[in-house]
Amino acid sequence: MHDTEPEFDDLPESLVARLKRTDRALPIVDPRTDRAILDGARRYFVAGRPRRTASMPTLRWALPLAAAAALLVALLFVQPFGPKTSADDVDGSGHVDILDAFALARAQADRDRVDELAARIVSLSSRRSEL
Amino acid sequence: MWRSERRSDEQLVDACNDGDAEAAAEAFDALYRRHRDFVLRVARRFTRDRDLALDALQDTFAYLLQKFPPAGPGLRLTARLETLLYPVAKNSAITALRKAHRLEGGDTELDELPAPPLAEGAPIDAALARLSPERREVVTLRFVDDLSLAEIAAALEIPLGTVKSRLHLAIKDLRADPETKALFDP
Numbered sequence: 001m002h003d004t005e006p007e008f009d010d011l012p013e014s015l016v017a018r019l020k021r022t023d024r025a026l027p028i029v030d031p032r033t034d035r036a037i038l039d040g041a042r043r044y045f046v047a048g049r050p051r052r053t054a055s056m057p058t059l060r061w062a063l064p065l066a067a068a069a070a071l072l073v074a075l076l077f078v079q080p081f082g083p084k085t086s087a088d089d090v091d092g093s094g095h096v097d098i099l100d101a102f103a104l105a106r107a108q109a110d111r112d113r114v115d116e117l118a119a120r121i122v123s124l125s126s127r128r129s130e131l
Numbered sequence: 132m133w134r135s136e137r138r139s140d141e142q143l144v145d146a147c148n149d150g151d152a153e154a155a156a157e158a159f160d161a162l163y164r165r166h167r168d169f170v171l172r173v174a175r176r177f178t179r180d181r182d183l184a185l186d187a188l189q190d191t192f193a194y195l196l197q198k199f200p201p202a203g204p205g206l207r208l209t210a211r212l213e214t215l216l217y218p219v220a221k222n223s224a225i226t227a228l229r230k231a232h233r234l235e236g237g238d239t240e241l242d243e244l245p246a247p248p249l250a251e252g253a254p255i256d257a258a259l260a261r262l263s264p265e266r267r268e269v270v271t272l273r274f275v276d277d278l279s280l281a282e283i284a285a286a287l288e289i290p291l292g293t294v295k296s297r298l299h300l301a302i303k304d305l306r307a308d309p310e311t312k313a314l315f316d317p
Contacts, residue, residue: 010302011270011274011302011305012314012315014314015255015274015305015311015314016274018255019255019259019270019271019274019275020274020275022256023172023176023271023275024172024275026168026171026172026175027171027175027181027184027185029167029171029185029188030185033185033188033189034163034167036189037163037188037189037192037193038156038159038160038163040193040196041156041159041160041163041192041196042152042156044196044202045147045152045153045155045156045159045199046152046156047201048152048200048201048202049150049151049152049155049200049201050151050152
């Protein structure tokens with residue numbers, strides 16, 4: 001105990017324990033006393049200091065930053081002008097071609113639908129070559 | 132329920148000095164929670180009265196609050212906060228006691244630590260009561276509040292040598308007292 005100043009006299013443990021026991025039996029503090037002190041402190045600080053709100057420089061940048069973030073999200077995740085999806089674009093390549101017919105066949109789909117898709121693709125391709 | 136606070140007293144005092152209103156109030160709350168019982172103990176030692184001790188508790192923390200802006204210049208801790216709180220709590224307690232005494236028409240001087248109440252069959256209390264108030268105060272700060280000799284000197288605003296001398300003499304008294312001398316040489 002108190003070994004920071006060992007040159008000094010100490011008291012026996014039993015006497016120290018007795019002293020502490022006598023002194024530490026504290027009166028109960030009514031919670032209203034705590035509240036009165038702490039509420040008073042809060043009012044004191046609030047009256048004389050800025051509250052924890054966004055300051056004007058922060059607000060000045062908040063709006064442009066939010067708009068830029070929204071634009072970035074739109075560009076990354078939304079493609080309003082991209083290729084339209086088709087039910088015939090089976091392999092998801094963005095356009096309908098003979099590979100979709102193969103993919104449909106691999107998926108063991110309806111035989112008539114595979115034939116119809118293949119015929120349509122061939123006729124589209126021959127029309128394109130005529131052009 | 133009060134949540135635990137890990138910041139040191141220095142950090143809490145800094146937040147009271149420089150934080151925004153919310154941060155300062157939170158830091159003050161934490162300081163109050165940490166030191167309330169110490170202040171109450173000190174106040175009770177001098178008043179021996181629950182209500183007067185509670186008055187002194189409020190006055191002590193009101194004094195501490197006024198140290199911080201906007202009213203005060205701010206506080207810089209150079210020692211344990213107890214060394215600042217002790218004299219304030221002591222003076223607040225004595226002031227509260229004097230006020231109550233005046234209202235009751237008493238005229239005794241009340242600058243000293245009163246002797247502890249004697250519990251029936253409590254020889255150690257009797258031995259402590261026989262110490263002079265100055266020696267009892269040093270013994271209490273040292274062994275109950277666990278303050279170092281330098282901190283006691285700061286709290287009582289007396290030279291370190293005086294603290295050492297009072298403590299030495301207090302222990303000598305207790306060694307000689309028939310009620311406690313057996314405890315020194317079991």
